Amino acid sequence: LAKTTQPISMDSYEGQEVNITCSHNNIATNDYITWYQQFPSQGPRFIIQGYKTKVTNEVASLFIPADRKSSTLSLPRVSLSDTAVYYCLVGPSGSARQLTFGSGTQLTVLP
């Protein structure tokens, strides 16, 4: 199983771009990288998924270098409502058994 390492917490201010990096040194060839967001008292919500290079959707970008040993979730112009825990997961697409949620990164957006 690919183990992931993320910062425990990060602070940012409204309107700034936030980058959260996840380390996954033993990522396998068929592993994808997926990020989830969780607000207090709610279930996690899918943000973005990628395999290599860059993926962008309406809420975030995911940057994956060529060696795929790390990835960076980028949130543009954060607001107070982006305060949440962000989880980085690594695993094969379609494999339920091998997805592991670590402790995540608590992002706090300050006014």
Add this chain to the structure above:
Amino acid sequence: NAGVTQTPKFRVLKTGQSMTLLCAQDMNHEYMYWYRQDPGMGLRLIHYSVGEGTTAKGEVPDGYNVSRLKKQNFLLGLESAAPSQTSVYFCASSPAYNEQFFGPGTRLTVL
């Protein structure tokens, strides 16, 4: 679409009592999952199912049983509740790739 729903939302049990948590999804997803989340921690996979009539153990299966008699429902049972099973339980479903859709959670307290 209601997405993923969980019943009940809250429950208090005494040690040794039994109960069943119900998860229902209306997205015709093949995969369903049960997780538990303890305070300040990430989610841990209890059991999962890759299709109707199938179940498999996750990371922390002891003390729990599951059944998937219908594609849309996934039941989690506690035969003899223990205080260590006090937690928030999340159900999720997904098609055969990583994006999981989570329910709102069930907060269980075992006294």
